[in-house]
Amino acid sequence: MQIPIEYYLVLSALMFSVGIVGVLTRRNAIIVFMCVELMLNSANLTLITYSSYLGDVAGQLFVFFVMAVAAAEAAVGLAIIIAIFRNKLTVNIDEINILKW
Amino acid sequence: MNLEIVLFIVFASICAVSAVLMITRPNPIISALFLVLNFGSLAGLYLTLNAQFIAVAQVIVYAGAIMVFFLFVIMLINPEKEKRFFEEKTKLRIFIVTIVALVLIQIVYVIFISKHFNVVSPEVSRSVQAGTIENIGREMFTNYILPFEAAGYLLLSATIGAMVLAKKKFE
Numbered sequence A: 001m002q003i004p005i006e007y008y009l010v011l012s013a014l015m016f017s018v019g020i021v022g023v024l025t026r027r028n029a030i031i032v033f034m035c036v037e038l039m040l041n042s043a044n045l046t047l048i049t050y051s052s053y054l055g056d057v058a059g060q061l062f063v064f065f066v067m068a069v070a071a072a073e074a075a076v077g078l079a080i081i082i083a084i085f086r087n088k089l090t091v092n093i094d095e096i097n098i099l100k101w
Numbered sequence B: 001m002n003l004e005i006v007l008f009i010v011f012a013s014i015c016a017v018s019a020v021l022m023i024t025r026p027n028p029i030i031s032a033l034f035l036v037l038n039f040g041s042l043a044g045l046y047l048t049l050n051a052q053f054i055a056v057a058q059v060i061v062y063a064g065a066i067m068v069f070f071l072f073v074i075m076l077i078n079p080e081k082e083k084r085f086f087e088e089k090t091k092l093r094i095f096i097v098t099i100v101a102l103v104l105i106q107i108v109y110v111i112f113i114s115k116h117f118n119v120v121s122p123e124v125s126r127s128v129q130a131g132t133i134e135n136i137g138r139e140m141f142t143n144y145i146l147p148f149e150a151a152g153y154l155l156l157s158a159t160i161g162a163m164v165l166a167k168k169k170f171e
Helices: A005-025 A028-054 A058-088 B004-026 B026-049 B052-077 B090-113 B124-131 B133-142 B143-166
Strands: none
Touching: A005 A028, A005 B004, A005 B052, A005 B090, A028 A058, A028 B004, A028 B026, A028 B052, A028 B124, A058 B090, A058 B133, A058 B143, B004 B026, B026 B052, B052 B124, B052 B133, B124 B133, B133 B143
């Protein structure tokens, strides 16, 4: 284990930032969802890094549960996107603003 | 330079580059394929961290199941292409990228300057021991049995919810 822990943390921070930029700039709802998955994965990388460097299994279990939640979230989210597409024939989030005050 | 460092450099650079390419491609399908590449290289990084089980689960669950699901929905509804990244709303996007880059620089500064990480002393044998399937399974079915059951209920409710939401008509 010769790689310093900082390198993994910086990579994780970079991926999280890229995910934030994607969520804020892209207008396609599916790509916004994929950016959320990217951010979840960067958090997973941090958890695994600490789990490995501390020799503690709790982080890896947490990542396992995050994966389960991400699968559930993707299923429900894409179902919502399909339902919206069926009603409005678009997935552009600039045009889907019926909840906007 | 030993193999671990080489693997880390290769996987980390693939990971970072594919993440950036993913958010900048105008075609959603190509974005999804870059995200698959990103998840695959993350699995490689998990292997360098001695987390074998999570690496396999990453490939099966994320790069396999979830991304197939995404690609399926993208091809099903066939969204229109967007323009290239900086061609549309250029000022707003440059502003967002600048703000996020500033935050990232701050995080990197904190990570490298703060001395909290000295408490982390790597121990290879313990870390390999922690990542085995045997160890994870034992922990999951003893100390973490309640979250495990809750995750099962969550997946069940998500399945039912997805079916209800994607149904043809609400009645």
